[in-house]
Amino acid sequence: MTNSLPMIDVRDISKTFRLHLRGGAELPVLRAASLQVAAGECVTLHGASGSGKSTLLRSLYGTYRPQQGHVRLRHRGEMVDLVTALPRQILDVRRYTLGYVTQFLRVVPRVSTLDIVAEPLMTQGNDEAEARRRAGELLERLGIAGKLWDLPPATFSGGEQQRVNIARVFAAEYPILLLDEPTASLDEANAQTVIELIKDARSRGTAIVAIVHEPVTRAAITTRLVPVAELGEAA
Amino acid sequence: MSVIERPLLAVENLSKAFGARPAVRDVSFSLWPGEVLGIVGESGSGKSTLLNCLAGRMQVDAGRIVYDTAAGAPIDLVTAAESARRHLMRTEWGFVQQNPRDGLRMDFSAGANIGERLMAIGDRNYAQLRSTAESWLSAVEMPLRRIDDLPRTFSGGMQQRLQIARNLVTRPRLVLMDEPTGGLDVSVQARLLDLIRRLVQQFQVSAIVVTHDLGVARLLAHRLMVMKDGMVVEEGLTDQVLDDPQHEYTQLLVSSVLSA
Numbered sequence: 001m002t003n004s005l006p007m008i009d010v011r012d013i014s015k016t017f018r019l020h021l022r023g024g025a026e027l028p029v030l031r032a033a034s035l036q037v038a039a040g041e042c043v044t045l046h047g048a049s050g051s052g053k054s055t056l057l058r059s060l061y062g063t064y065r066p067q068q069g070h071v072r073l074r075h076r077g078e079m080v081d082l083v084t085a086l087p088r089q090i091l092d093v094r095r096y097t098l099g100y101v102t103q104f105l106r107v108v109p110r111v112s113t114l115d116i117v118a119e120p121l122m123t124q125g126n127d128e129a130e131a132r133r134r135a136g137e138l139l140e141r142l143g144i145a146g147k148l149w150d151l152p153p154a155t156f157s158g159g160e161q162q163r164v165n166i167a168r169v170f171a172a173e174y175p176i177l178l179l180d181e182p183t184a185s186l187d188e189a190n191a192q193t194v195i196e197l198i199k200d201a202r203s204r205g206t207a208i209v210a211i212v213h214e215p216v217t218r219a220a221i222t223t224r225l226v227p228v229a230e231l232g233e234a235a
Numbered sequence: 236m237s238v239i240e241r242p243l244l245a246v247e248n249l250s251k252a253f254g255a256r257p258a259v260r261d262v263s264f265s266l267w268p269g270e271v272l273g274i275v276g277e278s279g280s281g282k283s284t285l286l287n288c289l290a291g292r293m294q295v296d297a298g299r300i301v302y303d304t305a306a307g308a309p310i311d312l313v314t315a316a317e318s319a320r321r322h323l324m325r326t327e328w329g330f331v332q333q334n335p336r337d338g339l340r341m342d343f344s345a346g347a348n349i350g351e352r353l354m355a356i357g358d359r360n361y362a363q364l365r366s367t368a369e370s371w372l373s374a375v376e377m378p379l380r381r382i383d384d385l386p387r388t389f390s391g392g393m394q395q396r397l398q399i400a401r402n403l404v405t406r407p408r409l410v411l412m413d414e415p416t417g418g419l420d421v422s423v424q425a426r427l428l429d430l431i432r433r434l435v436q437q438f439q440v441s442a443i444v445v446t447h448d449l450g451v452a453r454l455l456a457h458r459l460m461v462m463k464d465g466m467v468v469e470e471g472l473t474d475q476v477l478d479d480p481q482h483e484y485t486q487l488l489v490s491s492v493l494s495a
Contacts, residue, residue, distance in 0.1 A: 065471070087457070090472060109428060
């Protein structure tokens with residue numbers, strides 16, 4: 001199914017890192033890069049290490065601030081430019097519109113797994129019982145045993161932490177998802193579950209931008225493979 | 236996006252010097268309802284002086300500190316009458332000191348420490364005060380049987396939790412915290428951080444947290460200001476400042492941390 005509603009509109013962004021501690025060395029990573037993503041698409045970024053895949057993903061989340069260009073995302077029915085938005089507008093976009101599965105779960109001391117997964121749902125205004133119910137559904141689907149739900153994930157294995165991370169982001173059903181190697185530390189069965197979750201999200205109209213090296217997942221989820229080096233002028 | 240709300244606190248061109256030495260130089264920022272703002276920087280950067288100026292513990296040399304009161308009437312705390320300012324500090328603001336001994340009454344019991352702020356705003360029903368104190372002791376995970384004990388019999392972590400209960404009991408709209416986890420063991424810090432994070436969310440208080448610990452800033456703050464030599468050299472969302480620091484000084488701070 002194709003749904004052509006534009007969700008992401010990156011126009012001519014340039015990002016150069018200036019390293020003050022190395023005598024002000026400049027490291028240009030993106031130059032005039034543009035990318036449009038429609039609802040229901042899953043764009044996979046392609047390119048060697050250092051080609052700018054992560055820089056683009058972090059710019060889409062608003063963590064990296066490009067020196068030039070625009071990063072517009074569809075939020076509450078209008079396109080909001082993260083490059084010029086106020087900090088609290090970016091937080092609002094992240095609360096309701098934009099989910100980011102990073103490679104590692106940033107663990108909050110003492111907070112239980114179930115609460116970590118339920119938290120985004122609660123900040124969206126769902127009541128606690130409903131948020132915990134949906135969090136439990138996702139954890140179950142991702143094979144995190146119920147006896148682990150009350151424990152903080154600090155002591156979990158890498159694969160378990162990654163699944164908690166995925167549950168947390170997918171439970172909230174954001175209209176735009178950024179995925180950084182979502183299946184990297186998972187076994188085949190769990191990777192398959194994540195592939196299904198991604199397909200379900202696409203069929204709801206979620207726009208997805210992903211970095212995936214692993215060939216099976218990449219083939220299964222990608223609707224368009226985009227070489228990062230070709231997004232703009234060579235950096 | 237239509238945002239029609241007003242900032243809870245608007246600080247404009249605030250300056251403070253100690254003799255010839257400037258400590259806070261021309262600082263301006265806004266704090267929005269529900270927001271946790273972290274102020275980071277090394278000792279001597281002016282961050283604690285800024286906090287003390289905001290709280291009215293130090294007189295400012297120039298600038299405005301406009302606070303939007305619960306009654307909906309913005310007031311400049313720099314020029315406000317001392318009585319009006321003191322009343323706001325007791326009712327709508329809280330201040331958590333780094334050293335709990337500075338923020339607690341060491342010769343009052345735990346229960347009385349919590350009840351005092353309520354009594355200061357006119358609460359006199361003893362049974363009611365005691366039950367409120369009990370519910371706050373449990374909110375900050377202290378055993379109820381310690382309610383009549385003096386703070387000096389508590390561990391540092393417990394004293395700090397009691398200080399937080401004492402501050403939050405009047406349900407302030409704005410809490411200032413000066414290195415709230417400083418001087419505590421790492422495991423005690425983690426528990427306190429989690430508690431602060433939960434209470435701030437639950438009661439929707441806005442907060443300004445001064446810390447030199449970037450890990451604490453990462454966990455607690457939505458937004459950061461980086462101070463050096465009394466000036467704000469960089470600001471932005473917490474992940475923007477810590478993951479893509481622009482200023483030379485911020486890059487130095489971030490690169491000096493083992494893992495944040």
